[in-house]
Amino acid sequence: MMPIFVVHEHNARRLHWDLRLEIDGVLKSWAVPKKPPTVKGVKRLAIQVEDHPIEYADFEGVIPKGMYGAGTVKIWDKGKVTFLERSPRKLVFILDGKFLKGKYILLRFPKAGEDAWLFFKG
Secondary structure (H helix, E strand, O other): OOOEEEEEEEEOOOEEEEEEEEEOOEEEEEEEOOOOOOOOOOEEEEEEEEEEEHHHHHOOEEEOOOOOOOEEEEEEEEEEEEEEEEOOOEEEEEEEOOOOEEEEEEEEOHHHOOOEEEEEEO
């Protein structure tokens, strides 16, 4: 079965998007402060956050106040992911969703912090 991806629009303390890629049985996750890029030439900061279970891909709803991530979560995009390259510093993959289509890259960006990556369309 082909791995999935999901992008949650998460209106918590600040509106951001959570990019989640199915890798090794979990959803590896990155918080993206601005809307994910749909065209080449646009780069977004992506901060790696904790892994989520695969079942979380279908979650939409409200996380109650006082809980981690409190706020409204809805699915912004979802589809299949095909990995072309996987290393600790770089992920290259094809997304096949409604808004995110084509080749994408996540590249570690240590100047911005230990968990910082750049996310862009390749």
